[in-house]
Amino acid sequence: MSDTAESPTEPQKEEPQKEEPPPPAEESATSEDKKKIDVLLKAVGDTPIMKTKKWAVERGRTVQSLSQFITRFLKLDATEQLFIYVNQSFAPSPDQDVGILFDCFGSDGKLVLHYCKSQAWG
Amino acid sequence: MTQVSTGSEAALHLSGNWCYWLFLGLIVCIESHSTEIIQEETFHHCCQLLLQQSEQLRDGWSWESVQGSQVGYLKKTVLRSVDINLSSVWDQVGSSSDSGSHSVCHQQQQEKSALVASYDADSIKEDITDDDGGFCAVSKDSRKVLQYEYHILYSCSYSTPVLYFRAFTLEGRSLSLEEVWSSVHPNFRIRLQNSPLNTITQQEHPLLGQPFFMLHPCKTEEFMRPVLQLAQDQNRPVNYVLTWLSVVGPLVGLDVPLMYFTRLLPSPALLSNPKPN
Numbered sequence: 045m046s047d048t049a050e051s052p053t054e055p056q057k058e059e060p061q062k063e064e065p066p067p068p069a070e071e072s073a074t075s076e077d078k079k080k081i082d083v084l085l086k087a088v089g090d091t092p093i094m095k096t097k098k099w100a101v102e103r104g105r106t107v108q109s110l111s112q113f114i115t116r117f118l119k120l121d122a123t124e125q126l127f128i129y130v131n132q133s134f135a136p137s138p139d140q141d142v143g144i145l146f147d148c149f150g151s152d153g154k155l156v157l158h159y160c161k162s163q164a165w166g
Numbered sequence: 167m168t169q170v171s172t173g174s175e176a177a178l179h180l181s182g183n184w185c186y187w188l189f190l191g192l193i194v195c196i197e198s199h200s201t202e203i204i205q206e207e208t209f210h211h212c213c214q215l216l217l218q219q220s221e222q223l224r225d226g227w228s229w230e231s232v233q234g235s236q237v238g239y240l241k242k243t244v245l246r247s248v249d250i251n252l253s254s255v256w257d258q259v260g261s262s263s264d265s266g267s268h269s270v271c272h273q274q275q276q277e278k279s280a281l282v283a284s285y286d287a288d289s290i291k292e293d294i295t296d297d298d299g300g301f302c303a304v305s306k307d308s309r310k311v312l313q314y315e316y317h318i319l320y321s322c323s324y325s326t327p328v329l330y331f332r333a334f335t336l337e338g339r340s341l342s343l344e345e346v347w348s349s350v351h352p353n354f355r356i357r358l359q360n361s362p363l364n365t366i367t368q369q370e371h372p373l374l375g376q377p378f379f380m381l382h383p384c385k386t387e388e389f390m391r392p393v394l395q396l397a398q399d400q401n402r403p404v405n406y407v408l409t410w411l412s413v414v415g416p417l418v419g420l421d422v423p424l425m426y427f428t429r430l431l432p433s434p435a436l437l438s439n440p441k442p443n
Binding site: 088089127129130131132133134135136137138139140144145148149158160162163 | 399415
């Protein structure tokens with residue numbers, strides 16, 4: 045799995061090309077859950093683009109957890125909701141493990157997730 | 167329709183009747199997705215496709231039609247083991263500390279283990295206890311097995327699908343709006359509650375005339391637009407109703423198995439016919 049050319053220009057810090065979101069406060073995961081998969085986050089519409097698009101994410105991490113991470117990263121407020129789409133065709137369940145999504149929909153060694161923010165329901 | 171006839175010729179080479187109808191149906195779905203809304207006919211078609219997949223996956227959807235008319239809806243009944251803990255719903259401001267189980271992580275764990283997306287009674291592992299006399303318990307063990315009934319109808323006013331649902335205890339008592347809220351996925355609970363309009367409201371079922379809860383369809387266009395655009399850009403077929411369901415289902419505890427989206431589809435090459443001029 046090599047980095048692709050579309051990796052963004054990194055800021056002048058000593059950070060790896062791929063970053064890892066901080067681990068969630070969940071119970072201890074199995075060793076399989078701890079294996080990491082590559083996730084590429086793509087913004088849709090006028091949703092802010094994340095400076096770092098490529099992330100190494102533990103397989104056992106849920107979509108919800110990742111969604112919360114993106115929400116905090118983008119500093120969305122309480123009135124905004126994040127939608128995540130897989131395979132450009134559906135929204136994964138919040139409880140879904142990203143590892144399973146990677147197995148089913150990953151290509152070129154990564155799982156591409158599109159995200160979009162919108163106003164909260166109602 | 168040249169496009170369809172080309173497709174059907176190709177589809178006949180594919181194994182199985184299912185592929186043929188799926189193929190035809192997806193062409194219909196793609197062509198209708200010039201906007202974020204769908205016509206009723208397309209809704210019907212998408213529902214039939216969903217139904218076929220549901221049968222293959224044993225996911226339990228059925229089509230109910232109103233006697234003597236074309237109008238109908240998709241229906242599914244699910245047994246769920248849910249933690250009906252009213253105090254946790256209103257505990258977001260942290261005023262109550264009489265139970266130690268209100269951390270978000272714990273809620274998530276409970277919700278994660280609570281979903282039983284199957285109509286198989288054998289899979290219910292929880293004991294049904296009636297000593298509560300209701301659901302007054304504040305402890306984390308206040309689990310109830312509930313029967314949820316989900317209906318997918320077509321909304322003429324919004325030109326989108328709309329989700330109606332209701333829930334009963336196994337004794338036949340229907341759930342109140344507060345209880346229904348407490349079974350909403352924690353990920354969405356705060357946001358839905360913060361909405362200026364009521365997102366989950368009690369409505370009369372348009373066809374049955376019985377009280378149901380309804381998930382308001384006003385946001386449908388907004389969350390369908392990005393994914394439809396993405397799909398169109400990639401020439402990727404999308405079942406509008408299924409994709410819509412994947413977004414709204416989790417809000418109300420309805421699981422949409424991943425298998426719906428991993429099923430073998432005809433190769434994209436067959437579907438990316440040049441659009442008619």
